[in-house]
């Protein structure tokens with residue numbers, strides 16, 4: 001099953017995981033790629049964890065990504081990336097927003113939010129590459145924190161690791177997001193691309 | 203995703219959306235149901251396009267009513283479907299069993315979505331057993347495309363054999379996106395007709411009932427034959443066979459491709475009656491057979507029976523020998539382990555213990571996110587007031603039994619409220635509460651129930667409380683919406699399923715109509731008044747109802763009916779954290795030693811303002 005592409009998106013309800021999913025699914029459908037996908041019930045509005053599994057490939061039947069088989073992990077929240085560790089394998093590229101949403105237990109002073117440096121070093125040992133940055137900040141600069149997930153999408157597009165080209169993802173984004181938020185989403189997409197270019201030194 | 207489109211269009215649809223598309227293609231006149239994960243999207247999808255299709259799409263007050271309404275339509279010769287989650291079939295079952303005996307004229311489908319691994323809570327019940335119990339034909343798809351095809355076929359088969367057909371899915375299929383090719387849409391334009399035939403449509407007298415029973419058994423057998431194309435047998439020269447159905451079929455196919463396996467397979471689409479002939483053919487070919495089915499060993503029991511009849515020795519791997527568990531849903535690892543056991547090979551990828559340690563470490567660092575009330579949720583005001591009233595009357599937490607119910611209302615069982623003691627089934631908070639009171643236990647009882655749950659199954663228990671003069675406080679938390687399942691309108695909302703204005707059925711009128719004499723309506727955002735209402739009700743000697751009415755915060759945001767975000771006066775805030783600890787509202791963010799309000803999240807409900815001991819929380823302008 002070499003030509004299979006497994007994309008795992010994790011986050012917290014309301015972070016824009018649905019937008020990201022719609023864009024990738026739309027791009028794949030337009031290209032005529034066969035796929036299966038599912039979203040775990042996150043109790044989205046209620047601050048729960050949300051996980052979307054997207055699988056593309058002619059021989060994909062189940063919507064479950066097998067353990068260790070994610071090609072890409074897009075983490076809208078660092079805590080949620082840790083929870084998804086089972087899916088990370090040596091081929092996994094991790095794109096992560098570093099600015100997390102604090103669970104109730106942290107707000108109430110009972111728990112401490114996971115240490116970012118420790119996490120990134122763990123993820124680097126587990127996966128292939130880790131691109132971690134404050135996507136909320138970049139989205140804010142692009143016009144609105146609403147566009148945070150699209151920043152990460154821009155990075156995915158620029159890395160060129162999906163069976164979808166940068167332009168295919170970009171166009172699907174332009175056609176999928178609400179028109180009145182288009183400008184901020186375009187800016188966010190480009191900010192995500194730039195973040196990768198900085199690392200790749202281009 | 204819209205399910206309107208030309209024949210031949212391919213779309214990525216959710217299993218439930220595909221079922222909705224199937225109902226459109228089959229020319230269904232009406233689809234009704236009661237929301238419940240993972241079945242809800244069928245009606246939501248159809249409601250969104252009802253104007254274009256002309257279909258009647260309606261949320262029912264509960265599943266039993268849904269089944270009855272769909273049946274009434276089908277008995278006039280039109281096509282209809284009722285949808286529900288697993289627990290919903292329990293509620294509907296009394297009518298389903300009886301309707302089965304009478305059969306149908308127009309195509310009639312009962313769709314039930316089961317939930318192995320209980321992603322949405324409740325029991326892991328296997329409703330394939332229900333089809334056997336009710337003697338009704340049942341189909342089960344493995345993916346969205348097949349789900350759509352089965353709906354179209356089920357309407358035909360139901361009509362041809364005059365028997366309702368059950369369609370069953372599990373979460374994995376109902377919530378899986380896959381490619382679906384649209385077929386032609388039938389325009390039936392039938393005129394409803396119905397004639398009196400008490401021999402068929404009543405249950406008066408054992409002779410008629412047994413006649414109906416015998417006829418049902420025959421019809422179901424025939425329906426099974428008509429649906430046989432959904433049972434797919436692929437024989438190879440292998441001595442190993444696998445029988446499966448539903449979602450595990452996808453896992454089996456992938457494992458076969460990944461490991462280049464050549465086993466014989468039978469993919470069962472007709473759960474009742476099981477395809478005896480094809481099962482026999484497979485068993486004739488093999489020495490060992492693996493039954494890949496989630497939850498109960500339904501197929502396995504049948505295979506063992508057939509093997510007994512055949513007098514053939516075939517080793518059966520399944521639940522009974524512990525190859526798979528009756529608990530939870532399957533994944534690749536489970537299927538590979540099971541296949542490996544039958545084939546005597548190790549198909550499970552090797553684990554590197556060092557790596558596994560890192561994975562465990564990563565997972566242990568991640569924090570749980572228990573679901574909480576949304577910012578501005580009126581239920582926060584209800585529980586806060588309830589607990590305050592208890593304190594005012596000098597009750598400790600242990601002194602008052604709070605029976606909880608199904609829905610967002612049950613989040614009151616979690617910190618920081620820690621209020622509810624029980625959660626049983628829709629409406630049970632009241633019946634259970636009546637029982638606690640009648641035990642003679644020296645603890646007052648409060649039943650905390652949502653509006654939709656009250657209409658669904660709470661009313662008979664309220665009548666029971668009145669009739670038996672039970673001292674119980676019933677808090678109907680009326681947010682005008684079925685919030686937990688994704689914000690469907692309730693009978694009290696003033697809207698129909700498709701958004702037209704409707705008469706609102708008010709909980710307080712129902713309560714008074716049931717004979718409750720102490721009935722008050724309060725706004726849970728008004729913590730002072732709501733607290734007073736609980737104080738009075740707890741002292742009232744008889745059944746009392748408090749209707750706590752305030753629109754669900756999420757719905758309010760969508761309707762743009764929210765207040766301005768509040769602000770905390772930093773000088774007044776002492777950093778005592780009382781607001782955070784009492785409500786843990788997601789709009790309250792501790793920053794350093796003090797608390798700030800996140801203006802993107804706050805909707806200005808003012809519940810926290812009622813909690814702050816130094817009155818530091820208020821409207822922005824006040825402090826600017």
Ligand SMILES: Cc1ncc(C[n+]2csc(CCOP(=O)(O)OP(=O)(O)O)c2C)c(N)n1
Pocket residue numbers: 236237238239287289290291293324608609610611628651652653654655656679681683684685686687692
């Ligand atoms: C028999 C049955 N049908 C459906 C459901 C799914 N379900 C869970 S909670 C709920 C209703 C919640 O609505 P409401 O009582 O108004 O409370 P809210 O969530 O709005 O606070 C439903 C329908 C269920 N658990 N059991």
